[in-house]
Amino acid sequence: MALDSEIILKLPETERMTRKAAEPALRGSVLVLIQFDVCEEIRLDELRQIFGARTLEQPNFKHPAPGYVRYQRPPVVEPIEPLILDSGERLEGQIKYYDYGVLSVVFELPFSGDWDTLVQMGSRWVWDVDFEKHASRIARQRLERAAPALVKPYAEWLSEDYFIFHVREIAGSPSASELCASHGGSIAQIVRGETAQLSDGERNEILYTDALGYAVVEPYRVANKLDTIYDLASLTKPLVTSLLCARRIELGELTLDSSVSHYLPEFERTDKQMITIRELLTHTSGLPAWRPLYVLTEEQTDRAAGAIASLDLEYKPGTRVVYSDLGFIALGILLERMMHQHLADMAKHEIFETLKLQETFFNPEIALQTGIAACETGNTYERDMSKQMGAGEYANSRQRLIWGEVHDGNAYFLGGAAGHAGLFSTARETFLMAQQFLSESTTLLAPETCRLFRENMTPGLEEARSIGWQLAATKDSTGGADLPPDSFGHNGFTGTCVWIDPSRRRVFITSSR
Numbered sequence: 001m002a003l004d005s006e007i008i009l010k011l012p013e014t015e016r017m018t019r020k021a022a023e024p025a026l027r028g029s030v031l032v033l034i035q036f037d038v039c040e041e042i043r044l045d046e047l048r049q050i051f052g053a054r055t056l057e058q059p060n061f062k063h064p065a066p067g068y069v070r071y072q073r074p075p076v077v078e079p080i081e082p083l084i085l086d087s088g089e090r091l092e093g094q095i096k097y098y099d100y101g102v103l104s105v106v107f108e109l110p111f112s113g114d115w116d117t118l119v120q121m122g123s124r125w126v127w128d129v130d131f132e133k134h135a136s137r138i139a140r141q142r143l144e145r146a147a148p149a150l151v152k153p154y155a156e157w158l159s160e161d162y163f164i165f166h167v168r169e170i171a172g173s174p175s176a177s178e179l180c181a182s183h184g185g186s187i188a189q190i191v192r193g194e195t196a197q198l199s200d201g202e203r204n205e206i207l208y209t210d211a212l213g214y215a216v217v218e219p220y221r222v223a224n225k226l227d228t229i230y231d232l233a234s235l236t237k238p239l240v241t242s243l244l245c246a247r248r249i250e251l252g253e254l255t256l257d258s259s260v261s262h263y264l265p266e267f268e269r270t271d272k273q274m275i276t277i278r279e280l281l282t283h284t285s286g287l288p289a290w291r292p293l294y295v296l297t298e299e300q301t302d303r304a305a306g307a308i309a310s311l312d313l314e315y316k317p318g319t320r321v322v323y324s325d326l327g328f329i330a331l332g333i334l335l336e337r338m339m340h341q342h343l344a345d346m347a348k349h350e351i352f353e354t355l356k357l358q359e360t361f362f363n364p365e366i367a368l369q370t371g372i373a374a375c376e377t378g379n380t381y382e383r384d385m386s387k388q389m390g391a392g393e394y395a396n397s398r399q400r401l402i403w404g405e406v407h408d409g410n411a412y413f414l415g416g417a418a419g420h421a422g423l424f425s426t427a428r429e430t431f432l433m434a435q436q437f438l439s440e441s442t443t444l445l446a447p448e449t450c451r452l453f454r455e456n457m458t459p460g461l462e463e464a465r466s467i468g469w470q471l472a473a474t475k476d477s478t479g480g481a482d483l484p485p486d487s488f489g490h491n492g493f494t495g496t497c498v499w500i501d502p503s504r505r506r507v508f509i510t511s512s513r
Helices: 044-051 115-128 131-149 176-192 236-250 277-281 301-309 325-339 343-352 366-371 380-388 409-413 427-437 447-453
Strands: 002-010 026-042 076-084 090-097 102-113 150-170 214-216 230-233 423-425 488-492 496-501 506-511
Touching: 026 115, 026 131, 044 076, 044 131, 076 131, 090 131, 102 115, 102 131, 115 150, 115 176, 131 150, 230 236, 230 488, 230 496, 236 277, 236 325, 236 343, 236 423, 236 427, 236 447, 236 488, 277 325, 301 325, 325 343, 423 427, 427 496, 427 506
Parallel strands: 002 150
Antiparallel strands: 026 102, 026 150, 076 090, 090 102, 230 423, 488 496, 496 506
16 A cells, blocks of 8 residues: 655755766666565575575665664675566666565666656656556565565555655766756656646645654554644744744833843843844744753743742853843743733734644644654653753653653643744644745735844854744754755654745755654
């Protein structure tokens, strides 16, 4: 049963592109990769004895890669018979077996030509050739022999298919940004598997979506879907708190350089009375990154602002960028006192209802649990951090699977809705909220207000920061080197990410676990 598909355009390294303009504009290969989740484990040593197959060498990464992207063990690789299409094209193939119970069938065809050739090939392959059917037949034939090496085979398989257009050489050696600017329309056609150009209306639509893997793996598996609801964690900071602050600024109810102490008397202290709204929004306030407020306040939520204000500053405000949950918790409390409303109610009335969002909220109802991605059992990271900073063990620390409730401990302590975390949403509705930060598509802000999100307000400091967002101009930004410097984005601890390119009106969203 096929759940997912993905089309990837892999661009070349500049130093390898040396062809003359008279030669074909593009050279590379098209790969079709179909993965099947077939069992809990494949015993590779036993499989190697059955097949006499070779083991794939561990890949050489140009840059160090985190452990989670490496194979648990190199897969066993076996050649398969070529696939001959009705067009006469001959695709060489191989099958790879991984110890975590997945096998992949790979077909490859070299190509050279122009962009139109690639667009036509993409459209025909995506829609006219049933690669999943061919791959499934091959996989089932091979697994009949491999049966002794399979641990707890599944009755039904989940599958994911990828069409990878690996372009090794491009005439003119453009950078990725130049390529998107000059051939963005063709790339969009390839990704969509269509030969028609994008209309003006389609340019405002979601270009590509996909759902991979599982939203829940224990106590039972729940497949991930496009409408799976995720705990967005720190995406709450820009999507709710920063947006609400921008609306207050636009209405003249708040100014960036107002003192926080004007709204929160707890900050009326010698070292904190001059901290500004801007400094909280740009993480330059001097406040520590994190403290377990549920411990410091002895579980009394009304003492949260005082607990934050009583902490020693770690640097002079405005002189460094140190990402701080505490600063945004303070902003959430500030908004609540200013508007005489709970933050969740404010967000619901001003954002969720206005945008007609149906699957975006704080504190999801228990009936929605099976449609929500689970997090982890307990909160090991926070528990360890609390011990390291001498705050001690928290007696009421959650030991259960955190599923359908906010993962962040401070947000949970504050009732599930806080300025730094607590928001739940789907990828699609996250996209609708992200559009509010683009001047061409916002309906919640005046277009000129959106400049605040792409303006570097921390020049010369560790990060380039705007109102609530990190800019792609930041060294080693998670947005990557190919986004324009004034693109802005944010990550969430639970595995979520949003990046927005205002110059090309592009929004990239990842929700994962």
